[in-house]
Amino acid sequence: MTQSIHPSRRTVVTALGAVGLVALPAWPETARAADGTAAVAADGPVLDTHPATEPSGTHVRDVGGTNVVFQYGAVLPAFDGWCTHEPTREYLSLDRKWRFRFDPADQGRGQGWQSPDLDDKAWGLIDVPAAWDLLNTPGFGSEATPFGKGTAFSDGYAWYRTTVDVPASWRARHVRIAFLAVGYSAEVWLDGVHLGKHEGANSPFALPLAGALRPGARQTLAVRVFRRASYTDYTAATPQPVTDDHEIPYKPVDYWPYAGLTRSAWIEAVPQVTIAKLLVSGANGRLEARAVVENHGTSDFDGRLTLDPGRGSGGRSTVVAARIAARSAGVVRVSVPVPHAPRWSPASPHTLTARATLTTGRPSSPRVDTLSTVYGVRELTVGDAQLRLNDKPLFLKGLNWHEETAAHGRAMTPAEYDRELGHITELGVNLIRNCVYNRHPYVYDWADEHGVMVMDDIDTMWLNTAQEKLQTERYGLARAQALTMAWNQHNHPSVILWGLQNESEIDADGAPVYRAWLADLKAAVKAVDLTARPVTWASSTSNDPAFDLADVIGFNEYFGYFYGKDSDLGPTLDAVHEKYPDKPILITENGTWSLAGDHGPDTTEGTEEWQAARFTAHWTQVAARSEFVAGFTYWVLKDYKQRAGYNQAYNGISVMGLLTFAEERPKLVYDVFRKAVNPRGR
Structure with missing residues (x-):
């Protein structure tokens, strides 16, 4: 697997009992975010700069037989602090009003906007959280508003500043700042000390504050956020796209690139010896757990770890030794029978809560640290052209969806999530595809609780051969996103498929590059997933030269709309099955469009009747082949915003949804989709 771009201070040390150890990798106290200064084209927009490899130093290391993901010189931690507060930890929410200023000329860094002495x-x-797009863009959710005005089109750099009162008690703690998402990239300073840079609009990250933290003092936190312009002129008759080979996506795509601190942020103070991550896998009556423990202190830790498999599991708390050398990370492995744990399934979405507790090992010793996680017991297998859950063949009645509302963009509220995801259960859907980026943790928790399966995706949309080669051989951002996806969503029983890319380019001469890129992404997710979930992707073709690498064959199809006839789908599915007889097939996208309220014959393009008839024609052909087709994922739950002006967009609103964008009013296809009978039941 990948190697760290930052050399470690020590090599792997000898494993101690159930614990394997590695030294925490070195990370500069002031991490250099870029080589050189921001690039400004003479007649174009500001482009961000990039280091030789993606800036977080994401890599995986074998720690006693368990592959562990590291970023910024530390284990990539659990991000449950947005909703769950462990009793051994202290939390300081950063969800509040911040000072804010656009920096279109990229002058802020040179003028010291990161300094605590700045008068802001x-x-x-x-x-x-919020998206700066919604700061001042009247009519953002209206199809009739002229396109191209407001803060929704403010690109380049912008700065956020706030102050925090750091408790004096944090002197003996390991402290990190966590962001659930910042779009597109972020550089972070504490009292003018540069902590690091993160790239990728939809992945959470955590930066250690050691070297910058002053317990007992008021300190200034500054974040410089960057978003690349999509076009040089949004109102031009023929807009010219703005691209950056290092970014993912590297060019304009047909969803909205919301900017800013779009999800929650907080500071978390944990013990010097801390459980950074608890990986669990529940199957076949057992719970396999790997507690990833960091020792940030200067003394070796010799204690115990207790794993409680949770109420209702029938399992007993198990105690094992936990010996972690100073400045090292170790993995404590525990295997516990859970004879009474109910299986998780869409019909019965039973979950349990496992808790790991560190103690010093002395009699009646207090807790050093705790970490809990929700999990489910289920078995997922692929074979004989079927995808099976708990040994029962699945047919996935699925929906693609975008995480946004007209009121808040991608910074959705819990009430908005509940309202939108409520349509999922109303429609009889058992799979959501998180096209083409990771979602807020709320979504995965909701899916676990409501028995809705998830195909998770990363931002690798519409890459060309040059970017695939760059990402595989040098920059590594695509690999970092694959690793963090599998690591962060690992314990969710609802997540059943890892999606690796969407409609990326396959040149005739670039097929070897494409295959090597997908093989790299597949190896990344397989390296950290103890449950061996199947991988797939949303190919642009049914003749993908890398389908042999997929566990489940996935492709987008738009027969009768962009090309061919509706009736071409059935023969295409038969041909793919003949070529790969043991692999299940998933239609990852299909759909058309309609203007809400436009009614007429189902042969007239753009009417609600035409959109509904096109769905029925495709669904019928797929459902008739459920012995080897694992499902159909419709495009898309709701009309959605984009900057590309692609595919029937009005003020950037693509009208391909079952629901309208702002009002979320059902179209005719909504009810037709709801009534479509799953050939294998729920």
Whole structure:
């Protein structure tokens, strides 16, 4: 697997009992975010700069037989702090109003906007979380509003600043700052000390504060956020796209690139010896757990770890030794029978809560640290052209969806999630595809609780051969996103498929590059997933030269709309099955469009009747082949925003949804989709 771009201070040390150890990798106290300065084209927009490899130093290391993901010189931690507060830890929410200022000329860094001495009283205010797109863009959710005006089209750099009162008690703690998402990239300073840079709009990250933290003092936190312009002129008759080979996606795509601190952020103080991550796998009456423990202190830790498999599991708490050398990370492995744990399934979405507790090992010793996680017991297998859950063949009645509302963009509220995801259960859907980026943790928790399966995706959309080669051989951002996806969503029983890419380019001469890229992404997710979930992707073709690498064959099809006839789908599915007889097939996208309220014959393009008839024609052919087709994932739950002006977009609103964008009003196809009978039941 990948190697760290930052050399470790020590090599792997000898494993101690159930624990394997590696030294924590070195990370500069002031991580250099870029080589050189921001690039400004003479007649174009600001482009961000990039280091030789993606800036977080994401890599995986074998720690006593368990592959562990590291970022910024530490284990990539659990991000449950947005909703769950462990009793051994302290949390400081950063969800509040921050000072905010756009920096279109990229002058802020040179003028010291990161400095605690800066007078920012004249700056504006912005909520965190929020998308700066919605700061001042009247009519953002209207199909009739002229396109191209407002803060939705403010690109380049913008700065966020706030102050925090750091408790004096944190002197003996390991402290990190966590962000659930910042779009597109972020550089972070504490009292002018540069902590690091993160790239990727939809992946959570955590930066250690050692070297910058001053317990007992008020400190200034500054975040510089960057978003690349999509076009040089949004109102031009023929807009010219703005691209950056290092970014993912590297060019304009047909969803909206919301900018800013779009999800929650907080500071978390944990013990010097801490459980950074608890990986669990529940299957066949057993719970396999790997507690990833960090020792940030200067003394070796010799204690115990207790694993409680949770109420209702029938399992007993198990105690094992936990010996972690100073400045090292170790993995404590525990295997516990859970004879009474109910299986998780869409019909019965039973979950349990496992808790790991560290103690010093002395009698009646207090807790050093705790970490809990929700999990489910289920068995997922692929074979004989079928995808099986708990040994029962699945047919996935699925929906693609975008995480946004007209009121808040991608910074959705819990009430908005509940309202939108409520349509999932109303429609009889058993799979959501998180096209083409990771979602807020709320979504995975909701899916676990409601028995809705998930195909998770990363941002690798519409890459060309040059970017595939760059990502595989040098930059590594695609690999980092694959690793963090599998690591962060590992314990969710609802997540059943890892999606590796969407409609990326396959040149005739580039097929070897394409295959090597997908093999690299597949190896990344397989390296860290103890449950061996199947991988797939949303190919642009049914003749993908890498389908032999997929566990489940996935492709997008738009017969009768972009090409061919509706009736071409059935023969295409038969041909793919003949070529790969043992692999299940999943239609990862299909759909058409309609203007809400436009009614007429089902042969007239753009009417609600035409959209509904096109769905029925495709669904019928897929459902008739359920012995080897694992499902159909419709495009898309709701009309959605984009900057590309692609495919029937009005003020950037693509009208391919079952629901309208702002009002979320059902179209005719909504009810037709709801009534479509799953050939294998729920």
